[in-house]
């Protein structure tokens with residue numbers, strides 16, 4: 237058995253930690269690249285949304301490199317993510333690739349658990365008693381690494397806007413994430429976090445700078461994966477912006493499991509705020525994108541960057557609503573539609589223009605106090 241999973245942001249760090257700690261062989265798919273995307277695009281319907289194509293590309297590359305078991309998160313209607321696992325399987329079979337499939341249910345319902353039970357039957361025969369015994373501890377280590385990764389990324393988001401040498405925060409972040417990735421066991425994770433905080437904080441900073449405050453909202457895959465969004469978070473930071481986002485792995489896992497009171501309360505707050513414009517749940521992150529923009533305007537943020545994949549149904553709705561939210565709540569909103577084209581230079585130009593506009597608003601006294 238060789239397990240693989242989608243390559244999304246820093247997800248490989250905690251997935252790898254779980255597999256390694258439980259002694260389960262694994263293969264991390266290569267970093268999402270133009271080649272990954274080309275494989276996904278070539279083998280999918282052109283109308284399907286971008287994350288579908290990228291994840292398909294991840295799976296093809298991983299299977300070609302020797303993985304034989306795909307672990308994929310499940311979802312439900314009304315979003316297309318609920319169909320990803322079914323359609324991916326049909327395409328991979330048509331391509332003649334051999335694999336076993338395991339869906340992690342997004343909600344603990346009886347049908348989902350029964351499906352999971354069926355899918356794990358052949359896999360269970362290959363697992364040893366040691367794999368079973370260490371699995372709970374492996375989940376704990378994976379969870380700790382996930383929280384630690386998010387914590388260090390959030391620290392970097394604060395520091396980046398004041399860095400003196402462009403790119404220095406990102407270099408330091410990559411280094412500390414590497415330390416965290418290599419950490420074995422709880423104590424080493426704690427040490428890696430402490431060392432990581434120190435390294436990020438020691439990035440040379442200009443304390444006289446007054447960074448703008450911008451929130452990134454939108455479809456979770458495009459918000460959380462810098463390879464897909466062209467490094468929006470880093471680019472904004474390097475333009476002197478302190479970035480916030482509420483979409484993290486922990487947010488979505490807590491939501492599915494019904495734990496993490498603070499994050500759930502925050503999402504509920506966003507959802508409630510969206511009711512000014514949306515009377516029902518549109519699906520995926522749509523209501524949260526709208527509600528969070530309203531809340532950030534009330535909190536005095538300078539702007540919002542809204543990320544959406546081309547052909548994403550819920551975020552297309554959000555984009556239309558956000559035009560009105562921007563006018564009503566006096567907050568600039570930049571919607572970036574991401575597709576399979578090379579977006580890097582376009583993204584940079586749009587972000588620079590957005591930050592110039594924020595500067596103009598500040599100079600004219602139009603920005604929030």
Ligand code: SF4
Nearest residue numbers: 285315317520548549
């Ligand atoms: S949220 Fe949008 S991009 Fe994500 S699966 Fe649904 S339709 Fe596709």
